[in-house]
Amino acid sequence: MAETIAVIPGDGIGQEVIPAAIDVLETLDVDFEFVEGEAGDDVLDSRGEALPEATYELAAGADATLFGAAGETAADVILPLREAVGSFANIRPARAYPGVDSLQPETDLVFVRENTEGVYSGIEHEIADGVTTLTRVITDEASRKIAEYGFEYAEANGYDDVTVAHKANVMRTTDGQFLESVESVAEAGGHGYDEALMDALAMHLLLRPEEYGVVICPNLAGDVLSDLAAGLVGGLGLLPSANVGEDNALFEPVHGSAPDIAGEGIANPAATVFSAAMLLEHLGYGGAADRVRGAVEAVLEGGPRTPDLGGEASTDEVTAAIVDRL
Amino acid sequence: MAETIAVIPGDGIGQEVIPAAIDVLETLDVDFEFVEGEAGDDVLDSRGEALPEATYELAAGADATLFGAAGETAADVILPLREAVGSFANIRPARAYPGVDSLQPETDLVFVRENTEGVYSGIEHEIADGVTTLTRVITDEASRKIAEYGFEYAEANGYDDVTVAHKANVMRTTDGQFLESVESVAEAGGHGYDEALMDALAMHLLLRPEEYGVVICPNLAGDVLSDLAAGLVGGLGLLPSANVGEDNALFEPVHGSAPDIAGEGIANPAATVFSAAMLLEHLGYGGAADRVRGAVEAVLEGGPRTPDLGGEASTDEVTAAIVDRL
Ligand SMILES: CC(C)[C@H](C(=O)O)[C@@H](O)C(=O)O
Ligand SMILES: CC(C)[C@H](C(=O)O)[C@@H](O)C(=O)O
Numbered sequence: 001m002a003e004t005i006a007v008i009p010g011d012g013i014g015q016e017v018i019p020a021a022i023d024v025l026e027t028l029d030v031d032f033e034f035v036e037g038e039a040g041d042d043v044l045d046s047r048g049e050a051l052p053e054a055t056y057e058l059a060a061g062a063d064a065t066l067f068g069a070a071g072e073t074a075a076d077v078i079l080p081l082r083e084a085v086g087s088f089a090n091i092r093p094a095r096a097y098p099g100v101d102s103l104q105p106e107t108d109l110v111f112v113r114e115n116t117e118g119v120y121s122g123i124e125h126e127i128a129d130g131v132t133t134l135t136r137v138i139t140d141e142a143s144r145k146i147a148e149y150g151f152e153y154a155e156a157n158g159y160d161d162v163t164v165a166h167k168a169n170v171m172r173t174t175d176g177q178f179l180e181s182v183e184s185v186a187e188a189g190g191h192g193y194d195e196a197l198m199d200a201l202a203m204h205l206l207l208r209p210e211e212y213g214v215v216i217c218p219n220l221a222g223d224v225l226s227d228l229a230a231g232l233v234g235g236l237g238l239l240p241s242a243n244v245g246e247d248n249a250l251f252e253p254v255h256g257s258a259p260d261i262a263g264e265g266i267a268n269p270a271a272t273v274f275s276a277a278m279l280l281e282h283l284g285y286g287g288a289a290d291r292v293r294g295a296v297e298a299v300l301e302g303g304p305r306t307p308d309l310g311g312e313a314s315t316d317e318v319t320a321a322i323v324d325r326l
Numbered sequence: 327m328a329e330t331i332a333v334i335p336g337d338g339i340g341q342e343v344i345p346a347a348i349d350v351l352e353t354l355d356v357d358f359e360f361v362e363g364e365a366g367d368d369v370l371d372s373r374g375e376a377l378p379e380a381t382y383e384l385a386a387g388a389d390a391t392l393f394g395a396a397g398e399t400a401a402d403v404i405l406p407l408r409e410a411v412g413s414f415a416n417i418r419p420a421r422a423y424p425g426v427d428s429l430q431p432e433t434d435l436v437f438v439r440e441n442t443e444g445v446y447s448g449i450e451h452e453i454a455d456g457v458t459t460l461t462r463v464i465t466d467e468a469s470r471k472i473a474e475y476g477f478e479y480a481e482a483n484g485y486d487d488v489t490v491a492h493k494a495n496v497m498r499t500t501d502g503q504f505l506e507s508v509e510s511v512a513e514a515g516g517h518g519y520d521e522a523l524m525d526a527l528a529m530h531l532l533l534r535p536e537e538y539g540v541v542i543c544p545n546l547a548g549d550v551l552s553d554l555a556a557g558l559v560g561g562l563g564l565l566p567s568a569n570v571g572e573d574n575a576l577f578e579p580v581h582g583s584a585p586d587i588a589g590e591g592i593a594n595p596a597a598t599v600f601s602a603a604m605l606l607e608h609l610g611y612g613g614a615a616d617r618v619r620g621a622v623e624a625v626l627e628g629g630p631r632t633p634d635l636g637g638e639a640s641t642d643e644v645t646a647a648i649v650d651r652l
Contacts, residue, residue: 075495103429103532119445119462124499130466132503136445140456167546169401173450177458199553200582206429206532206557220493224550227525231532256526 002033003283006062008055010077011040012257013267014068020269020319021066021276024295027326028288030280035062039081040257041071050076060084064279065250068272069257078252082115086245088142089149090115090222091278092254094229094239099301100309102234106210109229110159112150113222115243117142120219138174138218143181149244150216151191159213162193165201165221178218202228230254237267237308238300240274242282249282251275261307265314268306270296273322295325328359329609332388334381336403337366338583339593340394346595346645347392347602350621353652354614356606361388365407366583367397376402386410390605391576394598395583404578408441412571414468415475416441416548417604418580420555420565425627426635428560432536435555436485438476439548441569443468446545464500464544469507475570476542477517485539488519491527491547504544528554556580563634564626566600568608575608577601587633591640594632596622599648621651 005025009018025032037055044050050073059065059081070077082090090113096102123135147164154162164182168175179195186193196204198221205212205225209232217225230236236255243250253271261267273296280289303321305311313321331351335344351358363381370376376399385391385407396403408416416439422428449461473490480488490508494501505521512519522530524547531538531551535558543551556562562581569576579597587593599622606615629647631637639647 079496119493120496124497126499126503130503130507132464132500134462134464134497134500136460136462138458138460167445167549170405170446170546171450171460173452174458174460177452177456181456199549202528202550202554203557203562206554207561220496223493223525224528228528228532228554231529235533236529 002031003063004033004035005279006037006058006065007034008037008039008059008065008081009068010257011042011071012069012259012262014040014070014257016262016265016267016315017253017269017272018066018068020315021272023319024273024292024322024326025276027323028292030285030288039070039077041073044073051080056080056084059250060248062248064248064283066272066276066279067250067252069253069255071257071259074256079120081250082243085243085248085250087115087243087250088145089113089244091153091242091244092222092226092239094226094233096233097238097297097300100234100238102232104206104209104232107229107232109205109209109212110153110157110214111222111226111229112146112153112214112216113226114142114146114217114219116219118219136171136174138177140177140181143178144185147182147185147216148189150214151186151189154214161211161213162191163201163212163215164193164195165198165215165217165225166195167198167221169197175218182216198225201225205229206232226254235308236271237306238270238274240271240278242275242278244282249279251279265316266307267315268308269315269319269322270300291326295322298325328357329389330359330361331605332363332384332391333360334363334365334385334391334407335394336583337368337397338395338585338588340366340396340583342588342591342593342641343579343595343598344392344394346641347598349645350599350618350648350652351602353649354618356611356614365396365403367399370399377406382406382410385576386574388574390574390609392602392605393576393578395579395581397583397585400582405446407576408569411569411574411576413441413569413576414471415439415570417479417568417570418548418552418565420552420559422559423564423623423626426560426564428558430532430535430558433555433558435531435535435538436479436483436540437548437552437555438472438479438540438542439552440468440472440543440545442545444545462497462500464503466503466507469504470511473508473511473542474515476540477512477515480540487537487539488517489527489538489541490519490521491524491541491543491551492521493524493547495523501544508542524551527551531555532558552580561634562597563594563632564596564600566597566604568601568604570608575605577605591642592632593641594634595641595645595648596626617652621648624651
């Protein structure tokens with residue numbers, strides 16, 4: 001039976017990198033049915049909502065979703081879509097690749113970010129004139145889930161170092177809960193790990209990324225630290241991500257809609273093609289996933305490159321080179 | 327009349343770098359009276375509280391305070407001390423210096439961090455078993471104060487670029503309030519600035535720090551981004567900070583108590599001596615502040631260096647070299 005993939009290009013370069021990833025997926029010997037959904041700034045303008053109900057349902061019902069990028073409406077699109085697929089974990093690998101300029105060529109990190117709570121709770125109020133509050137929520141349930149996912153991911157993918165980011169010296173009760181939940185999961189499973197204050201960790205990741213592997217994070221810490229890691233390996237053009245739920249998942253490049261280069265046909269498709277590889281892996285096509293990753297890495301090392309990596313190639317040229325190597 | 331300086335060495339290398347800074351201050355032609363207060367892990371053990379009331383009062387009543395570092399009890403010591411001096415702004419310059427290895431030698435940043443609210447509100451609860459909350463507070467009053475301070479600092483110190491960090495796409499009401507307050511201060515004063523999402527900013531600071539100058543931040547964003555900047559310029563050993571209030575202020579290195587090297591006499595005194603320079607500036611001794619900074623920079627460029635900077639010199643040798651150049 002065909003795998004039904006919801007495809008949501010969104011805004012800006014999302015419209016360029018998603019077709020690239022589909023070209024790559026169609027080269028493989030897997031039976032996909034791609035169903036396109038619309039979302040983003042233009043959809044808000046034309047239809048009055050950035051994420052139509054139909055797109056939400058499409059993602060919720062598909063075997064997996066591939067998302068491109070959204071512009072101004074990014075939060076209104078991606079946060080509900082993560083919810084649509086029941087995602088509790090956001091997986092963000094950040095690796096340096098041979099042939100790509102990077103501040104720290106030894107970087108090989110995977111952020112396992114809690115994807116449902118923390119300061120993303122949506123509970124905000126203006127209590128009095130000029131006095132506003134947001135309720136940061138940390139629960140044992142969500143913290144255990146992310147910890148379990150993180151430890152299993154590390155084991156399955158051969159990472160020896162697991163670090164748990166937190167700011168429990170200040171957020172004593174909430175990040176205290178996070179650490180307590182992680183600890184009980186680690187004990188039950190016999191997993192080892194280190195704790196690190198997120199501020200100090202930001203510095204250490206910069207100076208000695210090779211000492212870290214999987215980093216389990218509360219929601220906002222994962223958001224910030226994974227972007228920092230993008231800086232370490234040469235920018236957002238290479239970073240894929242997976243939003244994983246119990247039986248569903250959504251895959252997206254970490255980069256945004258890049259309005260400055262949108263429409264020029266020079267967006268780097270690597271992050272989205274790597275995201276497609278994560279999708280393959282998730283659906284059980286591990287061999288195909290490896291082939292796709294290998295092809296992208298070969299092109300990064302010796303093939304044409306887009307301007308963000310110092311080259312002059314177009315999205316299409318890079319995509320063709322990836323397909324060629326499959 | 328003598329300037330009364332509260333001196334709180336605290337734990338670990340705090341006990342080594344504070345005497346170094348005092349040596350430097352005593353070389354100058356300023357009449358200081360140093361009064362020592364105790365705080366930190368050892369004080370908790372011996373007296374049952376990490377920050378005795380007397381130390382709090384000492385800081386509150388002094389003309390300025392110089393603080394070293396605290397260990398496990400850092401939050402219990404530094405957060406109340408910041409309150410003791412009525413600090414609303416935490417100023418953290420992060421500059422690369424000639425002669426010091428750094429990932430990005432063009433870095434010259436100053437973080438102007440809100441110092442009283444955000445997730446540092448202290449309002450936390452366990453709502454139900456395994457369900458915890460923290461109330462993030464953002465007020466117009468505190469946001470305006472930090473914006474005013476930041477814009478004035480940029481002007482007084484010749485920084486053209488002012489960036490305001492936030493995550494208002496997710497924390498819509500609270501960081502929305504922050505942005506609104508900043509905007510109204512900017513309009514009233516005719517100041518220009520850019521806004522930046524804190525996650526994207528983490529990446530951009532890494533890749534192109536030379537495009538940024540003063541960065542005005544909510545409390546936690548400032549905490550994390552300034553540590554990241556420490557990574558850019560070669561580690562925490564060089565970064566000073568000022569906690570500024572209406573008529574009082576506390577100065578401290580950004581680094582911690584460094585238990586791994588404490589007692590060995592090899593801690594880098596630069597961050598604390600730079601903090602002492604900020605203290606001099608604050609008390610109106612701008613000329614002396616410049617001389618101290620110049621002496622530290624000369625030593626960083628051509629003098630003895632501690633192991634964190636790849637040298638073999640002791641704290642005392644580096645301090646003597648600084649004093650020599652005054
Ligand atoms: C667009 C925004 C809501 C989102 C987030 O904060 O999660 C983005 O920064 C990301 O990391 O995917
Ligand atoms: C010790 C801790 C409470 C403190 C903070 O979070 O402000 C520290 O990280 C700092 O940046 O001075």
